[in-house]
Amino acid sequence: MIQNIAIENLIQHPNNPRKEYREIDDLAESIKAQGVLQNLTVVATEDEGVYMVVIGNRRLAAAKQAGLTELPCSIVEMDEKTQASTMLLENMQRNDLTVFEQAQGFQMCLDLGMTKDELVEETGLSKSTIRRRLEVLSLDQKKVKEKTDSGATIFDFMKLEKIKSIETRNKVMESIGSSNFEYSLERAINEEKVIRIKEDAIKILDTFATEITKKTSEYKHYRSYWIASYFDVDIIEVPTEEQEYFYLVKGSDIEVLVIGNEVEEDEGETEWQRQERERKEQHAREREFGETFLNLRLNFMKSNSRKHLEEKELIKYASLIMATTARYGDTIKANEEENVDYIEDAYFYTKYFKVLANIDTDKLYINDFLAALQRNYKSGIEKVIYCCLESGPEMPTDWQGKYDQEKAIDYNHLYVLLESMGYKTSTEEKKMLDGTHEVYVSCDE
Numbered sequence: 045m046i047q048n049i050a051i052e053n054l055i056q057h058p059n060n061p062r063k064e065y066r067e068i069d070d071l072a073e074s075i076k077a078q079g080v081l082q083n084l085t086v087v088a089t090e091d092e093g094v095y096m097v098v099i100g101n102r103r104l105a106a107a108k109q110a111g112l113t114e115l116p117c118s119i120v121e122m123d124e125k126t127q128a129s130t131m132l133l134e135n136m137q138r139n140d141l142t143v144f145e146q147a148q149g150f151q152m153c154l155d156l157g158m159t160k161d162e163l164v165e166e167t168g169l170s171k172s173t174i175r176r177r178l179e180v181l182s183l184d185q186k187k188v189k190e191k192t193d194s195g196a197t198i199f200d201f202m203k204l205e206k207i208k209s210i211e212t213r214n215k216v217m218e219s220i221g222s223s224n225f226e227y228s229l230e231r232a233i234n235e236e237k238v239i240r241i242k243e244d245a246i247k248i249l250d251t252f253a254t255e256i257t258k259k260t261s262e263y264k265h266y267r268s269y270w271i272a273s274y275f276d277v278d279i280i281e282v283p284t285e286e287q288e289y290f291y292l293v294k295g296s297d298i299e300v301l302v303i304g305n306e307v308e309e310d311e312g313e314t315e316w317q318r319q320e321r322e323r324k325e326q327h328a329r330e331r332e333f334g335e336t337f338l339n340l341r342l343n344f345m346k347s348n349s350r351k352h353l354e355e356k357e358l359i360k361y362a363s364l365i366m367a368t369t370a371r372y373g374d375t376i377k378a379n380e381e382e383n384v385d386y387i388e389d390a391y392f393y394t395k396y397f398k399v400l401a402n403i404d405t406d407k408l409y410i411n412d413f414l415a416a417l418q419r420n421y422k423s424g425i426e427k428v429i430y431c432c433l434e435s436g437p438e439m440p441t442d443w444q445g446k447y448d449q450e451k452a453i454d455y456n457h458l459y460v461l462l463e464s465m466g467y468k469t470s471t472e473e474k475k476m477l478d479g480t481h482e483v484y485v486s487c488d489e
Contacts, residue, residue, distance in 0.1 A: 098131055
């Protein structure tokens with residue numbers, strides 16, 4: 045039964061998952077002109093004549109703003125759990141909820157006794173989707189709200205699940221929406237990977253050696269291991285000699301030691317040993333950053349490998365690649381007009397690739413395009429494809445680990461190409477390209 049109820053007797057439902065009523069000005073203007081065209085669904089409260097709105101909370105807010113005094117309502121009976129699920133579904137069907145509000149709505153339903161199986165049945169979402177929404181609640185709630193209000197999506201928060209530490213997730217979450225998000229994410233993943241590798245390495249060492257906290261003159265060097273994200277624990281050699289072994293952990297360096305036959309005075313590290321140690325440490329740091337940057341490029345190429353390319357885009361990419369591999373000029377702009385010398389050839393080769401690869405223009409994707417380039421235009425294309433998809437964790441450095449400006453030119457060209465495809469270059473990558481990255485500091489002498 046539908047009846048008009050005075051607005052002062054209608055209250056917003058306290059458990060409505062939608063906490064903020066955004067963009068109600070237009071709705072208020074429409075209500076002023078035409079009135080409320082759809083009744084509200086309400087339930088009675090303990091106070092006589094007062095009702096809580098289950099469906100229509102946004103309309104109630106807009107009606108108050110429009111100055112209405114009463115609203116058409118359908119009074120129903122619902123238990124608390126049904127009220128919560130009804131409000132959640134109604135808002136989800138209208139796409140009115142942020143990720144944060146969805147997560148709170150799911151948790152509220154669970155708190156009221158609904159099972160995850162019931163949530164799956166009611167919402168039509170999978171268990172994994174519901175689990176991912178609930179994962180958001182483990183994060184800093186204030187930061188989650190700030191990020192969702194500024195446009196963060198569930199896919200951004202799903203990426204954080206690759207990090208085990210909640211504390212680290214919260215730190216990385218701060219960079220969501222910036223060009224540094226993917227970099228911060230990759231670094232955090234690598235750092236946790238290093239911790240796991242180090243733990244595995246120590247388990248192996250514990251099978252034949254005893255940990256010590258300080259190296260004295262009685263200990264003699266046996267072997268060292270530098271633990272990094274690419275470290276393979278299988279290379280840790282378990283000695284067969286009947287000897288007493290010890291190990292010392294110093295940051296990322298683990299030194300295996302034995303007791304000398306005679307106690308000798310510790311002469312300290314020789315200059316050559318110092319240089320060799322610093323060279324290895326520098327190489328490890330360089331590789332760590334290089335691997336992070338490589339993974340960022342790989343992840344981008346993989347996620348965009350099926351992106352559709354328009355004919356105009358094909359020509360632009362072809363001209364960029366030919367300009368890059370020809371290595372004319374210190375910088376190649378993403379604007380095709382500034383690569384005018386290559387446009388005509390690019391147009392020809394784009395057509396040529398389609399004929400050779402038997403590819404329909406309307407179905408050409410980035411990975412098909414790059415493959416056609418690699419097969420049919422051999423003047424340096426392999427290098428660009430290699431850098432994009434298959435390169436190791438190299439950085440633009442010389443054999444000493446110093447910044448190499450000549451190599452950096454090639455990297456700059458690569459990043460121009462990636463950015464033209466939508467890649468967001470992080471601050472750390474920009475520092476790598478211009479030679480100001482911290483990894484170069486120890487070599488800048």
